[in-house]
Amino acid sequence: MTLFADPVLVLVMLVNFVVLGTSRMRATIRASAAQGAILAVLPLLVQQEVRWHILVMAAGAATLKGLVIPGLLQKAMRDVQIRHEVEPYVGFLASLFIGAGGSGMAILFSSKLPLAPEHAGGLLVPAALSTVFTGFLILVTRRKAISQVVGYLVLENGIFIFGLLLIDAMPFMVEIGVLLDLFVGIFVMGIIMNRIREEFASLDTEHLAELRD
Amino acid sequence: MSALLVVIAAALSAVSGLPPLLARKHSRGADLFSAALLVTGSLVGLAAVGTAVAGVGGPPLRLEWHLPGALLEIAVDGLSALFLLPLFVISGLGAVYATSYWPPLRHPRTAPLLRLFYGVTTSAIAIVFVARNSILFLMAWEVMALGAFLMVLTEGRRRDVRQAGWIYITATHTGTLALFALFAIVASLNEGSFHLGLLRAGLASSPAGMAVFWLALFGFGLKAGIMPMHIWLPGAHAATPSHVSALMSGVLIKTGIYGLVRILSLFPDPPLLWGGVLLAFGAVSGVLGVAYALGQHDLKKLLAYHSIENIGIITMGLGLWLGGRSLGEPVWAVLGLAGGLLHVVNHAFFKALLFLGAGSVIHATGTREMDRMGGLLGRLPRTSSTFLVGAVAICGLPPLNGFVSEFLIYLGLLRPATSPGPVAIGAAGAAAALALIGGLALSCFVKAFGTVFLGTPRDPATFRAHEASAMTLPLLILSGLCVFVGLFPFATAPLLNRACLGAGLPADVSRAAPLATLSLVQIAIAAVLLGVSWLLARRLRDDVARRQPLPTWDCGYAAGTSRMQYTSSSFASWSVDLFRWALSPREEKPRFPHPFPAKGHYESHVPDAVLDRILVPAFRRGGWLLSRARVIQRGQMQLYLLYVVIILLVLLWRV
Numbered sequence: 099m100t101l102f103a104d105p106v107l108v109l110v111m112l113v114n115f116v117v118l119g120t121s122r123m124r125a126t127i128r129a130s131a132a133q134g135a136i137l138a139v140l141p142l143l144v145q146q147e148v149r150w151h152i153l154v155m156a157a158g159a160a161t162l163k164g165l166v167i168p169g170l171l172q173k174a175m176r177d178v179q180i181r182h183e184v185e186p187y188v189g190f191l192a193s194l195f196i197g198a199g200g201s202g203m204a205i206l207f208s209s210k211l212p213l214a215p216e217h218a219g220g221l222l223v224p225a226a227l228s229t230v231f232t233g234f235l236i237l238v239t240r241r242k243a244i245s246q247v248v249g250y251l252v253l254e255n256g257i258f259i260f261g262l263l264l265i266d267a268m269p270f271m272v273e274i275g276v277l278l279d280l281f282v283g284i285f286v287m288g289i290i291m292n293r294i295r296e297e298f299a300s301l302d303t304e305h306l307a308e309l310r311d
Numbered sequence: 312m313s314a315l316l317v318v319i320a321a322a323l324s325a326v327s328g329l330p331p332l333l334a335r336k337h338s339r340g341a342d343l344f345s346a347a348l349l350v351t352g353s354l355v356g357l358a359a360v361g362t363a364v365a366g367v368g369g370p371p372l373r374l375e376w377h378l379p380g381a382l383l384e385i386a387v388d389g390l391s392a393l394f395l396l397p398l399f400v401i402s403g404l405g406a407v408y409a410t411s412y413w414p415p416l417r418h419p420r421t422a423p424l425l426r427l428f429y430g431v432t433t434s435a436i437a438i439v440f441v442a443r444n445s446i447l448f449l450m451a452w453e454v455m456a457l458g459a460f461l462m463v464l465t466e467g468r469r470r471d472v473r474q475a476g477w478i479y480i481t482a483t484h485t486g487t488l489a490l491f492a493l494f495a496i497v498a499s500l501n502e503g504s505f506h507l508g509l510l511r512a513g514l515a516s517s518p519a520g521m522a523v524f525w526l527a528l529f530g531f532g533l534k535a536g537i538m539p540m541h542i543w544l545p546g547a548h549a550a551t552p553s554h555v556s557a558l559m560s561g562v563l564i565k566t567g568i569y570g571l572v573r574i575l576s577l578f579p580d581p582p583l584l585w586g587g588v589l590l591a592f593g594a595v596s597g598v599l600g601v602a603y604a605l606g607q608h609d610l611k612k613l614l615a616y617h618s619i620e621n622i623g624i625i626t627m628g629l630g631l632w633l634g635g636r637s638l639g640e641p642v643w644a645v646l647g648l649a650g651g652l653l654h655v656v657n658h659a660f661f662k663a664l665l666f667l668g669a670g671s672v673i674h675a676t677g678t679r680e681m682d683r684m685g686g687l688l689g690r691l692p693r694t695s696s697t698f699l700v701g702a703v704a705i706c707g708l709p710p711l712n713g714f715v716s717e718f719l720i721y722l723g724l725l726r727p728a729t730s731p732g733p734v735a736i737g738a739a740g741a742a743a744a745l746a747l748i749g750g751l752a753l754s755c756f757v758k759a760f761g762t763v764f765l766g767t768p769r770d771p772a773t774f775r776a777h778e779a780s781a782m783t784l785p786l787l788i789l790s791g792l793c794v795f796v797g798l799f800p801f802a803t804a805p806l807l808n809r810a811c812l813g814a815g816l817p818a819d820v821s822r823a824a825p826l827a828t829l830s831l832v833q834i835a836i837a838a839v840l841l842g843v844s845w846l847l848a849r850r851l852r853d854d855v856a857r858r859q860p861l862p863t864w865d866c867g868y869a870a871g872t873s874r875m876q877y878t879s880s881s882f883a884s885w886s887v888d889l890f891r892w893a894l895s896p897r898e899e900k901p902r903f904p905h906p907f908p909a910k911g912h913y914e915s916h917v918p919d920a921v922l923d924r925i926l927v928p929a930f931r932r933g934g935w936l937l938s939r940a941r942v943i944q945r946g947q948m949q950l951y952l953l954y955v956v957i958i959l960l961v962l963l964w965r966v
Contacts, residue, residue, distance in 0.1 A: 187949060207963070234952065234955075234956045234959075237948075237949065237952045238949045238950075238952050238953045238956060239949065240949075241949075246948070303947070303948050303949070304947065307945060307946035307947050
């Protein structure tokens with residue numbers, strides 16, 4: 099673990115709180131995009147020697163998470179003209195507290211995990227767990243479909259951090275596969291958003307409950 | 312070399328379905344080309360069997376694979392060869408048969424798909440028989456199960472067909488679940504390797520070994536149709552086109568037997584319990600299978616229940632094999648295994664013959680109800696004579712092949728039956744069950760043949776009946792095979808010896824059983840039978856030439872119709888009554904309260920005890936219980952994700 103990785107990870111965890119605490123859609127999308135871009139730098143910091151496949155991966159992640167997906171989301175937001183997440187299931191302040199609690203738990207929990215010695219002590223595992231937790235929290239508490247997508251993005255960022263643990267062992271193909279998976283996932287969500295809007299004239303996922311049998 | 316040949320055969324079968332799919336609709340040329348591909352594949356496969364039996368099969372084929380644990384390891388030993396033989400014979404003949412039984416001209420929508428699934432299933436079964444890696448085995452097993460499922464659904468527009476398909480897919484996946492567990496345990500016993508190789512001694516009686524046995528009996532028994540795991544078999548066999556039924560009954564259900572032999576032969580020292588359990592399950596399947604067959608009115612369901620019966624006979628042979636091995640009696644083991652395996656081949660031949668014959672009858676009359684047929688002997692001469700050959704063979708009567716394999720099992724059972732102790736009681740009981748099965752089977756086929764082919768036609772459709780040559784050629788070849796194995800049983804000795812060796816049992820069948828003498832006796836019986844029937848036929852011909860054709864004397868009743876004959880149910884009612892305790896047949900009798908009878912209505916049928924009386928009510932209740940669980944189904948995405956989080960946290964907590 100190099101010297102620069104931990105400050106970057108702290109930054110990532112701070113972005114989590116930004117995403118949790120804001121109601122303005124534009125800000126959450128930008129925050130998640132920033133988080134993705136920061137994460138794209140991480141593989142270069144974690145790794146001593148620079149290898150070509152890590153460079154490709156970093157570039158790919160930065161483009162996809164920092165530019166393409168946020169761009170798509172901004173466009174979707176303009177199309178449906180939604181600026182705020184109104185009335186989430188759990189309020190912003192409360193979700194901030196839950197997120198903080200979750201991050202604390204993540205730090206406690208990761209100290210108990212049987213990790214390889216070179217990973218123990220760093221912030222990599224706590225940051226991964228708390229980001230995954232934040233993603234889940236957003237998914238569970240927010241109503242609007244766009245917020246859901248942001249939740250997925252954050253969740254994936256957490257998984258990405260976890261993947262850094264295995265950066266030597268994990269084949270390049272798997273990483274690319276995960277990225278592609280995310281891209282397809284967002285794509286499908288985009289289609290679903292459009293359908294929800296056409297059907298119910300709103301992006302509130304609550305309407306989906308009408309579809310159950 | 313034989314491994315490579317099998318792979319080529321499997322590849323040819325797998326692509327044989329493509330031409331009809333890609334060609335124009337109704338294209339007869341593409342259909343014939345497809346059949347030719349499959350027949351070529353079968354011939355290549357038979358060459359593989361030949362080389363393997365001759366002992367020039369060469370080394371197994373090994374290819375590395377990227378899947379963890381999986382290895383493309385293909386070897387053709389005697390056991391594989393024995394099971395491949397009926398597969399390639401029947402799939403090739405079935406393809407020829409199908410060109411005129413299910414032509415694209417009459418079934419433009421289903422025929423091309425049926426060709427595809429037929430070829431793919433054939434290829435998957437071939438891989439099942441030669442795979443030496445349990446992951447490859449399971450993959451082929453699943454392809455086979457799904458291919459068969461899609462073939463069952465050929466006439467999926469009909470409700471009963473859909474139901475049969477549904478029951479089949481549920482049953483086969485339940486079995487596969489058991490097999491997953493089974494192979495996981497076998498791999499753990501084999502130090503984590505998925506290679507199917509001999510295990511060390513002493514494992515069989517451990518809890519893990521016992522679990523392997525019971526899982527194999529359940530998982531493979533479900534596929535083979537051992538009672539009470541037979542629930543899917545009658546419906547699925549009746550619902551598919553007849554050449555598919557022939558493949559299913561002749562080969563597909565034998566994959567269960569193959570699996571049992573392959574897995575149980577991995578243990579060098581099976582406990583006596585295994586043999587006893589198999590013997591008991593075999594006897595029950597045999598007796599109840601034929602008893603259910605007696606109660607059927609549907610020709611193909613009748614044949615399907617006979618498959619259960621024959622699987623029972625084969626299972627008894629396997630029980631004898633295991634018992635002989637655990638008691639250290641190689642002769643019992645050889646007779647049991649050789650008899651059971653020979654019965655696998657024999658049953659494939661005569662049951663395919665009977666199913667194809669039944670298909671020919673159904674093709675001609677347009678119904679599966681035996682009570683609407685009758686008098687087809689003269690109208691379908693080749694079908695009826697070959698059906699008769701099949702019927703004699705399945706009843707285990709000399710001089711045909713069914714007798715040979717049952718004779719081996721009898722011989723094997725009679726040896727322990729004369730030894731002292733509880734083993735003798737079991738063996739003697741099994742021998743008695745085998746005799747009972749033979750008698751009941753005979754009665755059932757007298758019923759079937761009599762109702763379908765003898766008497767006078769009951770339905771006007773019967774008068775138009777005719778037969779096509781592409782459909783009778785396979786029938787003739789199959790009956791030729793039945794006669795050949797019946798008259799020259801010693802010819803099968805090399806195949807059987809090698810198959811026993813494949814199951815880890817060095818054997819010399821010709822020394823364990825007097826096959827040469829048997830051959831002489833069989834030929835003598837055949838000669839006498841032929842002579843007597845020739846004399847009878849000559850006398851009959853003279854009689855017929857002299858006399859006018861007259862109806863049977865009907866006791867002076869003035870308004871007799873062709874429906875006043877023995878029906879299948881009236882013929883069998885006595886024997887069904889014997890088994891009333893097990894079958895509990897349902898009857899709806901007409902009541903005549905007035906002196907002058909009005910129109911009445913009579914109906915009888917024999918519902919399947921396990922399926923209709925136990926499983927269906929149980930599943931219905933289970934479904935009601937599970938519908939209570941719908942409360943958690945709120946339709947809210949956030950809630951579902953919350954469930955995921957909770958499960959995740961619980962799992963993390965457990966770490």
